[in-house]
Amino acid sequence: MALVEPTHNEEVQLSEATAGDYLELLKPRVMSLVVFTAFVGMVAAPILPHPFLAVVAILAIAAGAGASGALNMWYDADIDAVMSRTASRPIPAGRVKPGEALSFGLVLSALSVMTLGVLANWLAASLLAFTIFFYAVVYTMWLKRSTPQNIVIGGAAGAFPPIIGWAAATGAVSIESVILFLIIFLWTPPHFWALALFKSGDYERAGVPMMPNVAGEASTRRQIFVYSLLIAPVGVLPWALGYASLGYGLVSVVLGAGFVWYAWKVLVMPAEDRTMKAAKALFGYSLLYLFGIFAAFLADVLIGRAFGLAGI
Amino acid sequence: MSAVMEQDRVPLTEAQKKARRSRSLAIGFGLAALVVIFYIATIIKFVHHTM
Numbered sequence: 103m104a105l106v107e108p109t110h111n112e113e114v115q116l117s118e119a120t121a122g123d124y125l126e127l128l129k130p131r132v133m134s135l136v137v138f139t140a141f142v143g144m145v146a147a148p149i150l151p152h153p154f155l156a157v158v159a160i161l162a163i164a165a166g167a168g169a170s171g172a173l174n175m176w177y178d179a180d181i182d183a184v185m186s187r188t189a190s191r192p193i194p195a196g197r198v199k200p201g202e203a204l205s206f207g208l209v210l211s212a213l214s215v216m217t218l219g220v221l222a223n224w225l226a227a228s229l230l231a232f233t234i235f236f237y238a239v240v241y242t243m244w245l246k247r248s249t250p251q252n253i254v255i256g257g258a259a260g261a262f263p264p265i266i267g268w269a270a271a272t273g274a275v276s277i278e279s280v281i282l283f284l285i286i287f288l289w290t291p292p293h294f295w296a297l298a299l300f301k302s303g304d305y306e307r308a309g310v311p312m313m314p315n316v317a318g319e320a321s322t323r324r325q326i327f328v329y330s331l332l333i334a335p336v337g338v339l340p341w342a343l344g345y346a347s348l349g350y351g352l353v354s355v356v357l358g359a360g361f362v363w364y365a366w367k368v369l370v371m372p373a374e375d376r377t378m379k380a381a382k383a384l385f386g387y388s389l390l391y392l393f394g395i396f397a398a399f400l401a402d403v404l405i406g407r408a409f410g411l412a413g414i
Numbered sequence: 415m416s417a418v419m420e421q422d423r424v425p426l427t428e429a430q431k432k433a434r435r436s437r438s439l440a441i442g443f444g445l446a447a448l449v450v451i452f453y454i455a456t457i458i459k460f461v462h463h464t465m
Contacts, residue, residue, distance in 0.1 A: 116426060118433045121440035152458050158451055217448075221455045 117202065123192040127175050127203055128168030128210075135392070136167040136263045139286060142396045143264030143279050146403045147271035151222070159222045159270040163263060166214035166230045170259070172207035173238035176200050178246070181308035187301060207238070218270065226270035233262040247309070250316040257290030258283075278345050281336070282399070288333040289392055292326040292365060296385040299323070299368070300378035323369045326384070330365030334358030337395050340402075350402040357394045360387060 140163045144156060151159065175182065175193055183194035192198040211234050219227030241256030261283045268279035298305055298312040299322060305312040313322040337358045341351030364384040371380040426434070 116424070116430050117437075118427075118429050120433045120436040122436070124437070124440070152462055154458055155455060158455055161451075213448075217451075221452075221459075 117199065119192065119198040119202065123197045124172075124206060126192050127172040127198065127206060128165075129171035129175075130168075132171060132260075133164050133168050136260070137164045138393070139282065139396055140164075140263035140267035140270075142400045142403075143267030143282055144271045145267075145400060146264075146278060146282075147268045147276075149272045151271050155221060156271070159218060159226070160267070162214045162218040162221070163230060163266050163270070165210055166218070166234050167263070169207045169210035169214055170234040170237040172203050172210065173234070174242045176203040176207060177238070177242050179203075181247075181310060184308045185301075185304040187304060218266075222270040223273045225273055225275075226266050229262060229266045229269055229275075233259050233266065236262075248311070250311045250313045252311070253294045253313075254291050257287050257294075260290055261286035277343070278340065281339050281343070281345070282396075284336050284339075285333065285395060286392065288329060288336055289388060292329040292333070292361075293385065293388040293392075295322050295326050296368065296381045296388060299381040300385075319373065323371065327362075327365045327369040330362045334362050337361075337391075340399060346399060346402045347406060349405075350398050353398040354395060357391050357398075361391050364388075 137160055141160055144151070144160065150156075175191055178188075179191075179193040179200055182188035182191050188194065193200055193203055211231075215227050215231045215234070218230050237256070237259035241252065241259055245252040245256050264282035264286070265275055265279045268282075269275055295313050298314050299319060302312065302314040302319070306315040313325065317325075334355075335358070337354040338351060340346040341348065341354065364380070364387045367380040368384050371378070
């Protein structure tokens, strides 16, 4: 039995949302990327925190990222409902009510920021709070529905985790962590525009001004290629500036060249090719690229530390 | 239980009961995890004055 507020409706709406539905609100796939990049930022820092506190800090960052995902799903439920990729999310599917998702996101935001502040430091907590605000308010509520540059500026939110990880360990922000930020920041537009190319119908139906349905596919393909030319050298920066070894430098050059190659294939993709194989291939490769770059940087740091080398 | 209170209550379906139990368990585990995390972290910070 459940005690409910008196209502004039015959039907009393009681939730059938399970814990799994709430977990889905956190966008676990995005969260896994946040955890990985924050972890790399933290491990790369010169001061190593106690392992238990490091794990708790990563969990708090993950929870903050998840909270911003829940707030995003709350605000975007109307457009999620008309897009094939997102129609089965908990709110448009009717499993979680919007108000429940909003409360969940707000409580989890506060909890994650306070935990990081108390157990790590308040610089990291402030950066996490800013990231949640940037993703939920600046990107979701403002940019996403108003400009095709939404993902360019909004991408900053997804790029902050390595800086937060570094700040949680050291209490400061460094050039190294800013370079890791830049890699994700420049990676985001070509990654999402590749997706938008083969899902442009979805975005158009939802009224989201993504680059392909505002500037056209040809312009989007050119911009993807330009970004690939930017991200390839930025990926090499940790070696060029002496923060990583030649081994990392070689891996980043190969991965960057691959990015440019896949972006080139998208650039020269025939306009009548509606299968968009090149765009799908770039989308898949971009995920591999980001994981590869961060894994290579992590391996470089750990090997360098084990053998007492740095920037060789 | 008074008759008035009984009127304010609605019977839950099996799906609603299952979902509520799932949510309650998750909240319970979450709160317990927070207690354990803050307990251990406090001891570590006392001992090491770290992070």
